[in-house]
Amino acid sequence: MRWMQWVRLGLLWLCLAVIAATPARALTVLRDADIEYALRELAKPVFSAAGLSPSNVRILVVDDSSLNAFVADNAHILIHSGMILKLESAQALQAVLAHEAAHIANGHISRRVANMRNARTAAGLGLILAGIAATQNAEAGFGIAAGTQSSVLRNFLAHTRAEEAAADQSAVRYMARAGIDPQGAVDVMEIFRGQEALSVSRQDPYMLSHPMSRDRLRALKGFAAAYGSEAPGDPGAEYWFQRAKGKLSAFQRNPAWTLRRAKDSGSRDIRLMREAVAHHKRADLKKALAAMDGALRLRPNDPFLLDLKGQILLESRQAAAAVSTYRQATRFAGGNALILGGLGRALLAAGDARGALDALDRARARDGQDPRLMRDLAVAYAQTGQTGLASVATAERYALQGRLKDANLHAERAMALLPRGSSAWRRAEDVAITAKSAMRR
Template identity: 65%
Template sequence: MRILRQAVAALMLWALFVVPAKAAGLIRDADVEYALTQLAAPVLRAAGVPSNLRVLVIDDPSLNAFVADNQHIFLNSGLIMKLGSAEALQYVIAHEAAHISNGHLARRAGNARAARTAAGLGMVLAAAAAASGAPSVATGIAAGSQSAALRQFLAHTRAEESSADATALRSLLRAGIDPRAALEVHDIFRGQEALSATRQDPYMRSHPLTRDRMRAAQGFVAGNAGQTRRDPGAAYWFDRAQGKLSAFLRAPSWTLRRANSSLSPDIALMREAVAHHRSSNLKKSLAAIDRALAMRPKDALYLELKGQILLESRQFGPAVQVYAAAAKMAPNEALILGGLGRAQLAAGDPGAALAVLERARARDFRDPRILRDLAVAYAKTGQTGMASLVTAERYALQGRLEDARLHATRAEAQLPRGSGPWRRAEDVLSATRHLR
């Protein structure tokens, strides 16, 4: 019971981290997340933080990045698309990881145990809202929370930022990454200090930039010139992540005009496939992704994109086949398994979908789409109690606590008393009562 309650508490805490003030939400994409994992890996090793720390993308065009716990780094899509090199993105990741390794989160929170209380959860939500660029929303959320702890959590002192800068630069050097990337990042925000607070990017408000920080970075770079070399693999994954994001977030015409500027021909074809798909041209979209797959036939992530194109074009049978092939190549990738289950549901096979979606949920309980589809699969196979339970967990993940309580109550009434699923429903009810 204690383990289950801790799991639900973690679920609720995650929900509070990722409910952005603008309701933008997370961008969950297997390709983008894999690329970020590849870029982050050498930096995290050099920084001495847990290797399973995840880098996730918030759908927000502003320039921002932040950490809210010691397991996740959040990057706004706008910042990823603005940066000009893999090394610049790795510096941002290194800087945020430094706040974790240097113990800044613990000091800002005051007491780590506060995060397990309702007030602590409210504090973290307010912090995430403020970091996402909505201080007025953060103010409203903070009402009733520990305001002193909130102020401490949001406080970015010059000492902390200088410390994080120095640690990030050393991490880059240990990882063999050119520390000049720090200058590129700082330069993006040059001039922001002259703007009014309402016109500044959220990163400026949560990561104050000073001339002293720029001079310190320049001094470090001057003293360590020529000790690194460019990593073609990092450049490839940066271009792929940036290309995938921009293809889905910018107009198709914009993408088609710029696709050929991609670092690799397969990335150009992937971008073209997405642009044609968003223009409802299935024939051209499939032709482009098939050409990319001809160049990288064992790339499960390109297969996953082809499955998505087919599924969203209502080609359900072919989508199942393609997703199944991708899942065979990457059997532990939750987002690919989720896509396969979604396609199986659309093709009218809820039984097969149920098994696949449970595998996906076991690997990543944080994706509301997986939980939504899993609830549908349970409902279509006549398991209404389980459908209510998974729906309750999805609403808890999204911060919809009243809806979570309603569906958890329904699940509790239908599930065998004392069973594992019944205890999960009880834990949702317990967590939502404390968060009222």
């Protein structure tokens, strides 16, 4: 019941978002189980220090080379890939996360939503994650998701200077409380030093939503000096920072760049993982698997390395081997939805629709707003003769992608095929009602 209510609300917000603005520049969100886990590990100490439950705030990576991070709502922080690749230490990335956590803990987002007078704008911006659509990019190996109009989003996300000052002080306090050197916060701000003198078109997006000034930088240095000390770095945090940054760069840079720099990865397993991605992008399966097997000898029970190996095998048309590897990954993954989704795709490719359906259903129960997953689920339902359920999954996928006419069409089709009043029929009805309501506006 709780899940159904969440989906209904998400679809309603999504449909309203579509009519609020036509995307002039869509956000794309990169979904990767390994990177998302690394970000959670880095965020745990600062979130706990902020009084936030780490399990209640999701961190997602936006595929954008510019420098930015922002809070979409009280449960989602988005950070640009360019920001992660620019930063040089775990403490710096933790400072960014601590600052965004401060905006949540200090109530800045809640007040902004409460003060919105335009409901359509609030719908289009306050729950951006309702519109995230995760499809698969074979070259990047990450899920991609569509977002909302960047100029309107920027206006919604912009913080006042007073909010920024409060968030700066809170972030430094959280870092000190967690035993993290607050100098990381100063290091981040130094990156943007002097940008206030540039025209808006030349500033990084972070500047537009987080107003900067010399006074703010001076105050931040004072906070860091007052709260902090040169705390020793946490090897665990640094490992996960290097792993997330290394994997992200391996997928986003060309293979030659990665192979030249892989030796600077900080640990041998990360180096081998990066080399595997580079060889995979060159379609050299033998070298890619050799590198992955080397990494797995160092970390044999690592579900994310197994997930990557499964992905490489699947994208190399080795479906049976991919299934075996994904099954290994799921044994250690603790029910991770992205890894379960990978297993489901591999089973579909191997011709086991019923096995795929089981894996994909379990993944959907954990992440019901992944359109790539919904597409695979529809295929599995169709291949097992469950056309009504296939239409429901297709309707929900189109709704999440903002294709309201298609969503309504498939929802109506599902309602005609399913027993009236059944749970699946009600899901289809939710889509149809919400899509029609949005299209009338």
